[in-house]
Amino acid sequence: MRYDSVTDVIGDTPLVRIDAAVHGLRNIDLYAKMELFNPFGSVKDRAAWNMSRRRLTGAAERGETVVELSSGNTAKALAVIAGMHGLPFRSVTNRMRVPEIKDLLLLLGAQIDELPGRSECLDPDDTDDPLTRMYHAVSADGAGYLHTDQYFNDLNVEAHVRGTGPEIIADLGGRAPDYFIACVGTAGSSSGVARVLRERDPGVTVVGLVAEKSDFIPGIRDIDEVHEVGLFDPGVYDAIEAVSSDEAIDGLLTLVRRCGTLAGPTGGGAYQGAVRYLRGVDAELTERRTAVFIVCDRVESYMSYLRERRPTLFQQPARANSVRHLTGEDLAGARSIGVAEARDWIVTDHPLVVDLRSPFAYRALHIDRSINIVDDRFGEMLHDGLPFSRRQPVLLVCPVGEKSARYAALLTRMGHPDARSLAGGVIAWRDAGAELVRD
Secondary structure (H helix, E strand, O other): OOOOOHHHHOOOOOEEEOOHHHHOOOOEEEEEEEHHHOOOOEOHHHHHHHHHHHHOOOOOOOOOEEEEOOOOHHHHHHHHHHHHOOOOEEEEEOOOOOHHHHHHHHHOOOEEEEOOOOOOOOOOOOOOOHHHHHHHHHHOOOOOEEEOOOOOOHHHHHHHHHHHHHHHHHHOOOOOOOEEEEEOOOOHHHHHHHHHHHHHOOOOEEEEEEEOOOOOEOOEOEOOHHHHOOOOOHHHOOEEEEEOHHHHHHHHHHHHHHOOOOEOHHHHHHHHHHHHHHHHHHOOOOOOEEEEEEEOEEHHHHHHHHHHHOHHHHOOOOOOOOHHHOOHHHHHOOEEEOHHHHHHHHHHHOOEEEEOOOHHHHHHOEOOOOEEOOHHHHHHHHHOOOOOOOOOOEEEEOOOOHHHHHHHHHHHHOOOOOEEEEOOHHHHHHHOOOOOEOO
């Protein structure tokens, strides 16, 4: 096959049957939509191209810069597309969490702007959020930006209404699958495919998969973040279920080792979540059914993510003192205190206040005399033991008090006698009118 442009290769990805000996479902044929075969490596190639292609003509002459609030596959695809059309690309994010993606973006010539923000899935009405202010700046008419706006742009959904959904139906001989299971990131692929499948068969069951609370799976929003996504409509889904990062890695290993599919963690989470859901209905079926999930991208970009969470996969010893090994009993024993009690405690006992947020968020506003150690780095420090004296009381702070509670539980398990978490985090501190300082 010969093409005039690499963008012509986007789409028409294969639908591959997963061997029943692998998933164990007796009455359901399970298929993987192999979006990792898109030319830039992910399902986001479709949305990136559909959101940008109509606006590229004359963009270089107008001096425009392509910009997106993304730290992952959308940014990667847009960086390639921008470069092909002689345009610069800026990735704006509140957290670049996958080092390999950051390195690739830099290799592609992208400018990366890491800004403080409560979530990459911003609320456009939250004028106190610096990420929101940047969003309005790049969206303004005449600002010099080609802002693709993936969290609110219907062209994101349209890419899958025009492509992914019809392709699945065609590959199944003109019929929709009985079940469609999809991870929810921007909600573009799940919403678009679901719309097409239900137009063919209103009885299709659509299951949305999100990450467990305060867990991190690249490309999947957690159960709280997903409600902040502009394209997310809970009415699209018959069920929304959470998967953990451990489940995503287990699914990834199954796809990589048993199916010859070099899937990343999102695809692993989709597979594991699909099989878990389908097992619940499989035994009750009397006729054969079909189910489809999406393999979103490739594993090669996530080696550091896997190594940090499963070092034994790389013949390295398991990490000691990890928040991922906390038990329910550990978490129940963590001590969280409210703003009023924390303020009194700071005055009377002078605890070490450790702010676990990003350096950008810390510099914007923080509790006076606190120190900034980003949560991932703090976790690395704890692998080697307590980084401070047991005689030193510690108050841990994060955006909303969830991560800090887990680290307080870990410190307690490690033998620290007085480690506490600020309930509600910096948000609660601010809302209570307590002082925050700025660097």
